[in-house]
Amino acid sequence: MGLTRKSVGSGIFDNTTIKKSNEYVIALAGNPNVGKSTIFNALTGLNQHTGNWPGKTISGAEGRYSDEFGDKILVDIPGTYSLLAHSAEEEIARNFICFGNTDATIVVCDATCLERNLNLVLQTLEISKNTVVCVNLLDEARRKHINVDLGRLSQSLGVPVVGISARKKHEADKIMQVLNNNILNPKESSPFIVHYEEEIESAIVELEPLVKELVGERINSRWLTLRLLMPDSSLLSECEKYLGFNILADEEFASALEKVLKGLKDRGLDREGIEDSVTASIYAAAERIAGSAVSFTKENPNYADRKIDKILTGKLIGYPIMLLFAGLIFWITIVGANYPSELLSNLFSVFENKINQILLFLNSPEWLRSILVDGMFRVLFWVVAVMLPPMAIFFPLFTLLEDVGYLPRIAYNLDNPFRKCKACGKQALTMCMGFGCNAAGIVGCRIIDSPRERMLAILTNNFVPCNGHLPQQKFGKNQLFLLWRCG
DSSP: OOOEEEEEEEEOOOSOOOOOTTEEEEEEEEOTTSSHHHHHHHHHOOOOOOOSSSSOOOSEEEEEEEETTEEEEEEEOOOOSOSSOOSHHHHHHHHHHHHSOOSEEEEEEEGGGHHHHHHHHHHHHHHOSSEEEEEEOHHHHHHTTEEEOHHHHHHHHTSOEEEOOTTSGGGGHHHHHHHHHHTTTTOOOOOOOOOOOHHHHHHHHHHHHHHHHHHTTSSOHHHHHHHHTSOOHHHHHHHHHHHSSOGGGOHHHHHHHHHHHHHHHHTTOOHHHHHHHHHHHHHHHHHHHHHHHEEESSSOTHHHHHHHHHHHTOTTTHHHHHHHHHHHHHHHHHHHHHHHHHHHHHHHHHHHHHHHHHHHHTTOOHHHHIIIIIIIIHHHHHHHHHHHHHHHHHHHHHHHHHHTTHHHHHHHHHHHHHHHTTOOTTHHHHHHHHTTOHHHHHHGGGGOOSHHHHHHHHHHHTTSOOGGGSOOTTOOHHHHHHHHHHO
């Protein structure tokens, strides 16, 4: 099969990708860090930077793939865990899948943690029937003794499923073969439908006919009805742009929606309660499907993680272990930084004396020596001597905790205490980072979804003493005073 790969471009895109009559627009979706960009690069030749950390694709990239079945524009949308949008990246992904006039959607999953990835798959199936599920990292799954029954998974989801190892570039073409056979040559399919609590299903049954009458086939009426039960200003705005009218402006529908929402609230289901119930139903369905398709040739590799979780997140010993780790890191940082700080201080003092001697030899005026030596050089070398060594020790230790997976467990442990303060558990991570550098900690607050909680984190992170305020045991009083002033 002859094919060509051609780069088209990258950047922040809108919901309407321009295409020719003989072209197909394919959305490439998936959780962060599942190899989505690697697949995109293999198919299009557009060398996006690939990495093994989440949140890399913030804007979109477009690339072209051509074969005997026609031209296809692949759009690599930001990695997201859910289409119940709580962040800018999730909104971009949701809006493009819903309103981007796509012909099909490829959802990339990680074979080593399929259950978590199926959450996004099930939400995508509610919007787009033309979906292909790509199970990536099969080689990594085999190494961990995980078997994925692709046939059973396809049968359960009701859509085509293809398994690949994206590191082998030629395997990415399998996705397009399945896409051509099943999506671009449409066949009768019955995608899996998530069923929710009885009260929510009753509300959907009552409202969906009205929604379908208003939107026709332009948007999946069941999905839109469900989302209108959890009103979202950004979604309503995108719907209005796409449809050309405000669906809530219809008096009959607005009256019916108000009546249904009042009935749900009387049963204890407010907006947050509905969203929690919907999320729980999706996760339960993902767990059932993954349980039927995934098996292990040896002991479940996640079993050891769960045993560790019981220790590190336990109610009795989780907090003492967390405090022990924090104390150990601070001790290593403070004590360990003394020696390089003292070395740098002595080294810079030698340079300061040399510069003073040169200026005296040149008969420089006192005010010039004061500016150059006391005002510029001394301040610069004290900042370097005082702040560089602690940062050089703290941040590698902080990164090590992240790599071994302990930072998410800290956020989990502290989520409840932070919520009692009307804050978010993720702020624990930004505060920990703030001990190294508060500027980095405040920038890191962007991981918090809620604008209110994010602003609260930015304001309160300033009270975290960064390493410039940490004591240095071998410095004298004058040096500590200068250290405090620099910090």
